[in-house]
Amino acid sequence: MNSYQEAQLDALGDSTRRAIVNQLLTGPMPVGKLAERFPISRPAISQHLRVLKEAGLVLDEASGTRRLYGLNPRAFASLREYFDEFWNQALAAFKSTVEGPQPGEEE
Amino acid sequence: MNSYQEAQLDALGDSTRRAIVNQLLTGPMPVGKLAERFPISRPAISQHLRVLKEAGLVLDEASGTRRLYGLNPRAFASLREYFDEFWNQALAAFKSTVEGPQPGEEE
């Protein structure tokens, strides 16, 4: 029900950002190191990281001239709960269909 | 790890499609009825439904001249498991950071 998931799902709607997140699964990483593993430029990675950060999916920490980015476990716990709840409701909606579909209900 | 989630997250990366999914949470609905509740045209809804269907998030069933669309509970169960697994790994990556961050590990 929360509106946080809106931004999170928007952020995960891009395959490059999902790849970044997967890369961070091995542990925090500075921007440059991260960009080396992708065929796109470092600023592009930086922009993606901003989106992920605004969505709360990643956390950043300055470390000298570098900046480490890592996953935010709480965000993924939140998403898990979201789909847990969603699955329950979807199942209920589905079952009510099988038992008695009322397609032509008026507004 | 499955590639199914790729298409599913792509599909859920659009706010209109998320709104459609939320609408279907109350039960299956024909396309026209669904389109009435949105400020965009029926073909637009139809196109969104195609994306959702290809991602396996919704199921459709012909009913006379109408076509009922409903949520696919299995897809959301799959997403829930995905984030469950993901959360575990993210947590592990996060903990290993706190205990001993190795930022300058060479490629």
Next chain:
DNA sequence: AGCAATCGTAAGATAGTACTTACCGTAAGT
């Protein structure tokens, strides 16, 4: 202080995606 390394941001170009209008096919009703 000067230099090198790392990263964020701005501006512009490119590509992708969503939307509309128009059209066609199919099913039900008269």
Next chain:
DNA sequence: ACTTACGGTAAGTACTATCTTACGATTGCT
């Protein structure tokens, strides 16, 4: 058979987001 209702598809347009290049700011090193 004709008409109406419903929905999918095609083509074209508009918008949004992604990417690149260029620049500036901050930190650490000598």
